[in-house]
Amino acid sequence: MSDKAVLVVMGCVIAVLIAALVGATACYLARRGEASYLTALITAGAAFATTLALIAAVVQAVTAATAA
Numbered sequence: 001m002s003d004k005a006v007l008v009v010m011g012c013v014i015a016v017l018i019a020a021l022v023g024a025t026a027c028y029l030a031r032r033g034e035a036s037y038l039t040a041l042i043t044a045g046a047a048f049a050t051t052l053a054l055i056a057a058v059v060q061a062v063t064a065a066t067a068a
Helices: 003-032 037-067
Strands: none
Touching: 003 037
16 A cells, blocks of 8 residues: 555544444433434434534535635
């Protein structure tokens, strides 16, 4: 594997790890707020997806800024 490929894979792993931690935190906080299990899982899923979308938007913006 080339150095560039390793950096891309590591970046993806870190992004998914951060999103999973945000989702787990959202689930925990929802349960602490007396939400049902289903509501807490839906909240966690939404937080996970939003975090991945935000990371993708930041990466796209940085890529566009450095390409120009």
